[in-house]
Amino acid sequence: DAVLVVGGRQEIRWEAIGTVPSVTLGYRLNKTGTEFQVLEPFWNNNGKYFWTIPDQISEEVELKVTDSREPESFALSGVSKIRGSLAASIAGTKTDCPVGSTQSISWDTIGTIPAVNLDYRHPEGIWKKIEHDLSNSGSFGWVIPDDVGTGIVIRVSNAANSAVFSDVDQTLSILPTFEFISPAKGEKLRVDRDKELRGVTKGHSERVWIDYSVGNGWTEVEGPMENTGSFLWKVPDMLSREVRLRIRDAVMEQAYGISDVFQIQGILEMLMPQEGTVWRVGDTVTLAWKTTG
Numbered sequence: 001d002a003v004l005v006v007g008g009r010q011e012i013r014w015e016a017i018g019t020v021p022s023v024t025l026g027y028r029l030n031k032t033g034t035e036f037q038v039l040e041p042f043w044n045n046n047g048k049y050f051w052t053i054p055d056q057i058s059e060e061v062e063l064k065v066t067d068s069r070e071p072e073s074f075a076l077s078g079v080s081k082i083r084g085s086l087a088a089s090i091a092g093t094k095t096d097c098p099v100g101s102t103q104s105i106s107w108d109t110i111g112t113i114p115a116v117n118l119d120y121r122h123p124e125g126i127w128k129k130i131e132h133d134l135s136n137s138g139s140f141g142w143v144i145p146d147d148v149g150t151g152i153v154i155r156v157s158n159a160a161n162s163a164v165f166s167d168v169d170q171t172l173s174i175l176p177t178f179e180f181i182s183p184a185k186g187e188k189l190r191v192d193r194d195k196e197l198r199g200v201t202k203g204h205s206e207r208v209w210i211d212y213s214v215g216n217g218w219t220e221v222e223g224p225m226e227n228t229g230s231f232l233w234k235v236p237d238m239l240s241r242e243v244r245l246r247i248r249d250a251v252m253e254q255a256y257g258i259s260d261v262f263q264i265q266g267i268l269e270m271l272m273p274q275e276g277t278v279w280r281v282g283d284t285v286t287l288a289w290k291t292t293g
Helices: none
Strands: 004-005 008-011 024-031 036-042 050-051 058-067 074-076 080-083 087-091 096-098 103-111 115-121 128-135 139-143 148-156 161-167 172-175 179-183 188-191 192-204 207-213 219-226 230-234 240-249 256-258 260-266 265-274 288-292
Touching: 024 050, 024 192, 036 050, 036 188, 087 148, 087 161, 128 139, 179 240, 179 256, 219 230
Parallel strands: 004 080, 096 172, 188 260
Antiparallel strands: 008 050, 024 036, 024 058, 058 074, 058 080, 087 103, 103 139, 115 128, 115 148, 148 161, 148 172, 179 192, 192 230, 207 219, 207 240, 240 256, 240 260, 265 288
């Protein structure tokens, strides 16, 4: 069956045997039980007509060409369908979607489509529901679920007829997110001391890397390692007031979180004089200390 899209132009062709100066062109919906609506009452019989498809959605459309002088002389077409159309898109060019963020989905509609379904799918996967029977407002803010992956397709379809749909051209990636709890902003860490790093992950992330920076690029700390939410870090001898840590997914490296700025400080330990030492005026004494960092 031919599918005719609202607003499109469809060429209608016919052949006449004998002298037929003009024809009446008409159509009806639902095939039977309804009157034919007239397109042209007296069309010059040149064997063709371009029809601009009306916004009259139907799965059973029948066309009729009749000799304008003889109503009993006519021909019927096969059954066609009139359907609306959808054109889906996402805002901007950003296709990396962190878990918990909101992604705007938009679509344009031609024809009467009162409600739509929104779904998404991983490559080779099944379609999963975003929202169904949604009033057709032309846009929707999708809160990204914990369903991490790449190559994700979004589909907008007619809730009353799934054969009418549009897939967003760009594929999306759903990314896990990472947030550091410790160290805290402005915290001062001491060289060569152990510091427990703690964080929170939203979304599935099995293995991660940890890196640190003192302002001149990133240096690997450990990885790939199991994402347990904590790690015991031996603070390196890299004194700085502008230190940050980064945790990143071992597979999806565009998924990462960066800590607030903290400090790494060295340690000075006094060795001499010792507690209780007594000095006399005029004595020459030795001061001794130990430096770490």
